[in-house]
Amino acid sequence: MSSQLNTPIYSGKIDPSQLSVAFRELSLCARSGTCVGVCPEGALSIGPDYYPQLNEDACTECGLCRKVCPGQDVSFENLNELSFNDVDVSDNFDGRVEEVHVGYATNETFRYGGAGGGVVTALLHDLLKNGDVDGCIVTRMRKDKPWLGESFIARTEEDLAASQGSRYTVIPFNAILKDVLASDGKYAIAALPCHLHGLRFALREIPELREKLPWIVGLFCGGALETYVVPELLETKKIKPDEIQDFQFRGGDWPGKMRAIMKDGEIRDLHYSNYKDGAYNYFIGLYMPDRCQTCLDGSNLFSDISISDAWTRDKQGNYKFAYHSRILVRNNHGKALLEKAVARGSLHAQNLGNDKAYQTHKQQTRRKGLNAPLRVERRRQSGIAVPFYGLPAAEATAQEKLTERAVSSLLWFGRFRFVRFNLIRFLTSSAAIPLINIRLWLKKRKYTKTR
Numbered sequence: 001m002s003s004q005l006n007t008p009i010y011s012g013k014i015d016p017s018q019l020s021v022a023f024r025e026l027s028l029c030a031r032s033g034t035c036v037g038v039c040p041e042g043a044l045s046i047g048p049d050y051y052p053q054l055n056e057d058a059c060t061e062c063g064l065c066r067k068v069c070p071g072q073d074v075s076f077e078n079l080n081e082l083s084f085n086d087v088d089v090s091d092n093f094d095g096r097v098e099e100v101h102v103g104y105a106t107n108e109t110f111r112y113g114g115a116g117g118g119v120v121t122a123l124l125h126d127l128l129k130n131g132d133v134d135g136c137i138v139t140r141m142r143k144d145k146p147w148l149g150e151s152f153i154a155r156t157e158e159d160l161a162a163s164q165g166s167r168y169t170v171i172p173f174n175a176i177l178k179d180v181l182a183s184d185g186k187y188a189i190a191a192l193p194c195h196l197h198g199l200r201f202a203l204r205e206i207p208e209l210r211e212k213l214p215w216i217v218g219l220f221c222g223g224a225l226e227t228y229v230v231p232e233l234l235e236t237k238k239i240k241p242d243e244i245q246d247f248q249f250r251g252g253d254w255p256g257k258m259r260a261i262m263k264d265g266e267i268r269d270l271h272y273s274n275y276k277d278g279a280y281n282y283f284i285g286l287y288m289p290d291r292c293q294t295c296l297d298g299s300n301l302f303s304d305i306s307i308s309d310a311w312t313r314d315k316q317g318n319y320k321f322a323y324h325s326r327i328l329v330r331n332n333h334g335k336a337l338l339e340k341a342v343a344r345g346s347l348h349a350q351n352l353g354n355d356k357a358y359q360t361h362k363q364q365t366r367r368k369g370l371n372a373p374l375r376v377e378r379r380r381q382s383g384i385a386v387p388f389y390g391l392p393a394a395e396a397t398a399q400e401k402l403t404e405r406a407v408s409s410l411l412w413f414g415r416f417r418f419v420r421f422n423l424i425r426f427l428t429s430s431a432a433i434p435l436i437n438i439r440l441w442l443k444k445r446k447y448t449k450t451r
């Protein structure tokens, strides 16, 4: 499995300026699937590595796929206006926030089956069971290729339970818009920032979609992982992809760990410690796609309500909120969704007010709020294609610039299979347990010192 970009994915018969960015500059494609989902001619489909592919004979050059593409032109001012009728973009990592809560699903299957506290699923289920929507657009691992994810329409409580958990891999989520447009009814959606950017553009272009998608829940995102991450991790453990029936990025006890569910039902843990302390940083440093490296939206800035992990630690450095999710309410629509779910008993939520003791996501704020903008600006100045956000260039100290360089170098090394494969083989082996322990010790020490 390669990570080489810029291979031609169509012959060039169609004017590329009418198409989504993948057909001009593959490295800018977010693989959100939006172009595939809206194409009125069905000329686009999901191709290798989840990039779109074009049937040139069916394309009429209508330009819709270009208009909804969230790869290149992602003006935050435009998105802010589309989402909140206001061009004033908040300049902090969390974005526009009216209320902050932590919470959990009151349904225990959802709470303990979720990545955090099952809040996303509780919000969706509340709408479904009360007849507010006919289905919910969510994800699962594929039956035919369980190392890859897909989006689908959940219509039952069981479907929703099966969709739970985080799939930290690229999924062309919005390709499902094709099915939404082809069916009657209303739907709720839970999506990552790049999916939501594409969705906001699609809602602008296709009025019919506005009726069909009244409820949008956003997920935080520190970056997805390449589509080849699962096969490579399995290979380090000498497991063949066709030996598994499912794959979990955060299975088992909170906060969960990467696990392979074998065809005979055996569950195999694929690393030590948990996802947060024993895998996340390694994988995100080696498998983050190029486009995610230049994404500046980590908190789903343009959602009505945004859900994240609740990583807050206590004074001893221990997590305070196991099996909880953090909830950012951004506008009245998001507030109505949350209040409805709480009033109907689907969700328990605690309003945190402005209490600074609950602040979290420091590392992610640095990654998305500083490193990524610096990377975008550095690449832009070197003539490399980058997304356009319409934001002022980031200011930083020499040390911050050096840190961004170091992080970017590691990401660059991740392009080479030999490097990432051997690093991951070591980092997920028992030989790396001391590293995990040192990291945990440093983290606790830092916490107890700064509090």
Ligand SMILES: Cc1cc2nc3c(=O)[nH]c(=O)nc-3n(C[C@H](O)[C@H](O)[C@H](O)COP(=O)(O)OP(=O)(O)OC[C@H]3O[C@@H](n4cnc5c(N)ncnc54)[C@H](O)[C@@H]3O)c2cc1C
Pocket (backbone or CB within 6 Å): 110, 113, 114, 115, 116, 117, 118, 119, 120, 121, 122, 137, 138, 139, 140, 149, 163, 164, 165, 166, 167, 168, 169, 170, 171, 173, 190, 191, 192, 219, 220, 221, 222, 223, 224, 225, 307, 308, 309, 310, 325, 326, 364
């Ligand atoms: C790629 C990715 C990166 C993330 N990065 C961060 C982060 O840096 N910091 C942070 O706090 N939180 C992050 N999250 C969100 C976090 O992991 C949880 O999804 C969130 O806290 C909700 O938990 P829950 O228990 O309320 O949701 P659950 O009830 O477990 O529901 C999870 C929902 O997420 C959907 N989902 C899972 N994977 C995908 C995907 N690839 N694309 C679209 N939808 C998906 C499922 O379909 C389901 O609807 C990330 C999630 C993903 C998928």
